[in-house]
Amino acid sequence: MSRFRVDEGLLWSLRGVAFLAGTIVVFVVAFVGWEASAALRSVGLSRFVTDPSWYPSEGLYSVLPMLVGTVLVTAGAVLTATPLGIMAAIFCNHYAPAFVARPYRRMIELMSGIPSVVYGFWGLVTLVPLIAQVEPPGTSLLAGIMILTVMILPTVTLFADSSIGRVSEEYTRGAAALGLTRWATVCHVVLPAARPGIVAGVFLATARAIGETMAVLMVCGNVVKTPGSLFDPVRTLTANIALEMAYAMGDHRSALFVTGLVLFLLIVALVWGAELAGEGRARG
Amino acid sequence: MDSLARSQRGEKLAQVVMWSSAALVSAVFLWMLSDLVTNGLGRVSWEFLTSSPSDSGRAGGIGPIVVSTLLIVSVAMVVAIPIGVGTAVYLAEFTSTESLLGRLVRRSLDVLAGVPSIVFGLFGSAFFCKTLGLGFSILSGGLTLACMVLPILIRSVEVGFREIPDHYRLSAAALGLSRTSTLLHLLLPAAAPGLAVGLVLGIGRAAAETAALIFTSGYVDRTPESVLDSGRALSVHIFDLSMNVPGGTPNAYAAALVLLGLLLLINGAASGLAHRWLGRNIATL
Amino acid sequence: MSSEHPTEGNEALFEAENLTLVYGDTPAFEGVSLSIPAGEITALVGPSGCGKTSFLMSLNRLSDLVPNCRVTGSLRLGGQDILSSEVDLIALRRRVGMIFQKPNAFPFSIRKNLTFPLQEHGVRDRDKLATLVEASLRDVGLWDEIKDRLDAPALSLSGGQQQRLCLARALALKPEVLLLDEPCSALDPLSSGVVEDLIVSLRGRYTIVIVTHNLAQARRVADQVAVFWVQGGAGRLIESGSVGQVFEDPQDELTRSYVTGQRG
Ligand SMILES: Nc1ncnc2c1ncn2[C@@H]1O[C@H](COP(=O)(O)OP(=O)(O)OP(=O)(O)O)[C@@H](O)[C@H]1O
Ligand SMILES: [Mg+2]
Numbered sequence: 025m026s027r028f029r030v031d032e033g034l035l036w037s038l039r040g041v042a043f044l045a046g047t048i049v050v051f052v053v054a055f056v057g058w059e060a061s062a063a064l065r066s067v068g069l070s071r072f073v074t075d076p077s078w079y080p081s082e083g084l085y086s087v088l089p090m091l092v093g094t095v096l097v098t099a100g101a102v103l104t105a106t107p108l109g110i111m112a113a114i115f116c117n118h119y120a121p122a123f124v125a126r127p128y129r130r131m132i133e134l135m136s137g138i139p140s141v142v143y144g145f146w147g148l149v150t151l152v153p154l155i156a157q158v159e160p161p162g163t164s165l166l167a168g169i170m171i172l173t174v175m176i177l178p179t180v181t182l183f184a185d186s187s188i189g190r191v192s193e194e195y196t197r198g199a200a201a202l203g204l205t206r207w208a209t210v211c212h213v214v215l216p217a218a219r220p221g222i223v224a225g226v227f228l229a230t231a232r233a234i235g236e237t238m239a240v241l242m243v244c245g246n247v248v249k250t251p252g253s254l255f256d257p258v259r260t261l262t263a264n265i266a267l268e269m270a271y272a273m274g275d276h277r278s279a280l281f282v283t284g285l286v287l288f289l290l291i292v293a294l295v296w297g298a299e300l301a302g303e304g305r306a307r308g
Numbered sequence: 309m310d311s312l313a314r315s316q317r318g319e320k321l322a323q324v325v326m327w328s329s330a331a332l333v334s335a336v337f338l339w340m341l342s343d344l345v346t347n348g349l350g351r352v353s354w355e356f357l358t359s360s361p362s363d364s365g366r367a368g369g370i371g372p373i374v375v376s377t378l379l380i381v382s383v384a385m386v387v388a389i390p391i392g393v394g395t396a397v398y399l400a401e402f403t404s405t406e407s408l409l410g411r412l413v414r415r416s417l418d419v420l421a422g423v424p425s426i427v428f429g430l431f432g433s434a435f436f437c438k439t440l441g442l443g444f445s446i447l448s449g450g451l452t453l454a455c456m457v458l459p460i461l462i463r464s465v466e467v468g469f470r471e472i473p474d475h476y477r478l479s480a481a482a483l484g485l486s487r488t489s490t491l492l493h494l495l496l497p498a499a500a501p502g503l504a505v506g507l508v509l510g511i512g513r514a515a516a517e518t519a520a521l522i523f524t525s526g527y528v529d530r531t532p533e534s535v536l537d538s539g540r541a542l543s544v545h546i547f548d549l550s551m552n553v554p555g556g557t558p559n560a561y562a563a564a565l566v567l568l569g570l571l572l573l574i575n576g577a578a579s580g581l582a583h584r585w586l587g588r589n590i591a592t593l
Numbered sequence: 594m595s596s597e598h599p600t601e602g603n604e605a606l607f608e609a610e611n612l613t614l615v616y617g618d619t620p621a622f623e624g625v626s627l628s629i630p631a632g633e634i635t636a637l638v639g640p641s642g643c644g645k646t647s648f649l650m651s652l653n654r655l656s657d658l659v660p661n662c663r664v665t666g667s668l669r670l671g672g673q674d675i676l677s678s679e680v681d682l683i684a685l686r687r688r689v690g691m692i693f694q695k696p697n698a699f700p701f702s703i704r705k706n707l708t709f710p711l712q713e714h715g716v717r718d719r720d721k722l723a724t725l726v727e728a729s730l731r732d733v734g735l736w737d738e739i740k741d742r743l744d745a746p747a748l749s750l751s752g753g754q755q756q757r758l759c760l761a762r763a764l765a766l767k768p769e770v771l772l773l774d775e776p777c778s779a780l781d782p783l784s785s786g787v788v789e790d791l792i793v794s795l796r797g798r799y800t801i802v803i804v805t806h807n808l809a810q811a812r813r814v815a816d817q818v819a820v821f822w823v824q825g826g827a828g829r830l831i832e833s834g835s836v837g838q839v840f841e842d843p844q845d846e847l848t849r850s851y852v853t854g855q856r857g
Pocket of ligand 1: 616642644659
């Protein structure tokens with residue numbers, strides 16, 4: 025009978041540990057929300073969008089320029105990385121011979137693990153001077169988009185790759201029997217079937233782009249102004265937090281937590297979207 | 309119109325586009341790699357890895373920074389492993405897909421996996437530094453990273469457990485073994501691949517992190533005397549040298565090369581293990 | 594049901610009455626009443642999917658491990674209700690050993706495969722362990738083949754050797770009952786013969802319940818036979834009795850065509 029008690033004890037301690045792991049996210053929301061509440065009370069939610077600008081020392085808290093910055097950098101990167109990533113995945117599955125596809129996949133996987141600070145550093149010392157030759161200062165929306173594209177490309181590629189890899193075998197033979205070319209097979213048979221997995225990957229890549237801090241912080245120039253062209257500097261929500269947390273006090277500090285909360289909500293929405301897309305994948 | 313000729317032209321075009329886009333991606337990767345190697349390798353030496361930085365890091369090495377990094381990663385893993393393995397065991401072995409606690413935990417881990425590192429930084433600074441009073445310290449940074457690596461750790465370990473064929477569990481039960489000893493003596497060793505992948509991936513994530521550390525473990529570049537001291541992680545060092553220290557670029561190159569080499573090694577190992585033992589890649593795990 | 598045959602000689606060890614097992618909403622077998630006499634070999638036969646494995650798994654409550662699996666009705670082992678939630682499952686499974694269709698040695702050394710369960714059941718003394726290892730390996734005729742490589746990985750043994758090792762592992766715990774689920778079907782004919790002889794040699798010392806698709810084997814080894822059949826979407830016991838009676842003079846039409854090789 026005592027051995028039963030050991031099993032019971034194990035079960036309860038595992039439950040406890042799992043409960044702890046499950047509540048971390050609650051803690052994150054609670055503490056970020058608690059710190060944000062001061063600014064939400066004294067500044068109010070509406071002024072975060074209606075204030076003329078972001079000048080915390082003057083009591084101006086508009087996050088719009090940063091929100092626009094985040095949206096532009098993310099959209100640019102996702103729009104570039106998605107076609108490139110899907111093509112890379114098609115390449116691996118349908119165009120490359122096995123001795124190319126295998127190391128290529130491995131390379132993409134390694135790219136996914138390179139620290140963002142290394143990407144940012146490389147962008148700062150290589151890409152930014154190149155862009156500056158076209159139009160100074162070089163630290164710009166364009167640099168941010170390029171670096172972020174490279175950073176999220178592996179996510180898009182690897183998700184698309186595993187999704188395409190799963191469907192292709194069953195369908196390609198049938199399509200080939202109908203006399204379709206490889207490209208027609210890919211376009212009309214493989215991609216539609218692999219779509220849910222690809223979409224899930226794009227959602228996660230978007231989440232990663234929105235949350236990315238160091239790389240954009242290092243190459244984007246961080247000027248609080250809505251950019252007028254690709255060559256203008258921008259500041260994203262994440263960069264704003266990283267830059268100002270070091271010295272922010274009072275309402276200013278609290279306002280940074282408000283932006284953190286906004287980021288968190290954006291991400292939750294995207295994870296949820298990815299999950300819905302992934303469910304389509306499981307069914308499809 | 310000759311539709312056959314047209315579709316063949318299309319096929320040709322597609323082939324060219326595919327190969328060139330793949331070449332573009334590889335070129336970017338190789339460009340970055342070769343740039344870091346040519347500019348960084350000259351400075352990397354044993355001396356560089358062990359000596360202290362001087363002149364704000366423009367000169368000298370990264371000895372204390374390596375020590376801090378190791379300490380931060382160790383704190384993170386020491387805290388994350390028991391919680392992560394316990395949770396993974398619970399999810400894989402003790403819950404059905406319908407159980408409420410299991411579903412809630414899984415859902416909340418999915419969200420946690422998506423939380424941006426800068427938000428972890430905010431959380432760490434509010435909770436560990438301020439509320440728990442740990443201040444800027446290696447402990448604060450390590451604990452923040454522990455929360456961050458938990459989802460990937462749990463997922464890999466859980467996959468490791470799910471790969472174990474059911475007959476192990478059935479035959480152990482048929483021999484009248486308790487679940488505890490089945491778990492300790494049979495399942496845990498059999499789940500070693502998942503454990504190894506999770507461990508290595510977790511270490512990789514922690515070592516690569518910057519944003520969550522800037523305002524939890526801080527900037528101090530002296531060798532820490534305890535985990536309650538502030539310590540500068542390698543990634544933070546690279547950031548600081550390239551952004552805040554004019555003339556810091558040469559040493560930043562060397563430090564970036566060290567970090568890159570480390571991460572390529574770690575992730576190469578994780579990816580090799582994951583392919584060989586779990587049959588999947590590390591990004592979609 | 595016409596299948597209620599009194600067992601001659603030995604008294605019943607297992608008594609199932611109106612036993613039903615469901616996976617979720619679908620029954621694997623339904624309304625099975627069967628007594629299994631002590632010390633004899635009872636063969637369960639029937640076409641694929643008629644619930645034989647499920648029936649075996651209810652006898653040592655291994656069905657508890659399958660999510661959504663529920664067993665109802667009454668099942669007694671030596672008079673004790675073993676479906677009750679009070680039952681000490683570890684003790685029950687120690688009393689009722691089981692061998693599976695596919696040999697499933699643990700990924701340990703040969704020796705550890707045998708000592709690990711023993712240690713878990715409280716045997717700590719090294720000499721005692723060594724004696725038990727040798728005795729159980731001798732029991733299954735494996736001792737002379739592998740006594741020099743007890744520390745080799747068990748998975749390096751051949752399929753037949755692994756199956757005998759699994760048998761030895763179960764025997765080392767000194768069970769009263771052995772449940773064998775198609776123990777020979779994954780083996781080559783030669784190993785299959787060896788394992789079959791082994792089972793016959795255990796007659797009288799253990800109560801044995803064996804599932805087999807091989808009617809000739811059932812005829813050779815068993816004392817009692819129970820025939821399962823899928824009827825109305827669930828497995829049912831259509832006939833049971835002594836080997837002679839079931840094979841020579843089946844009462845049920847289905848049984849007759851099954852044992853004469855016309856169906857199943
Ligand atoms: N884990 C399970 N979950 C759901 N249904 C199951 C499960 N195991 C078995 N079944 C179903 O229960 C029925 C009986 O299965 P069982 O394995 O007991 O048959 P069997 O007589 O042993 O067949 P075989 O001779 O092929 O081994 C089958 O219809 C099977 O599909
Ligand atoms: Mg069966």
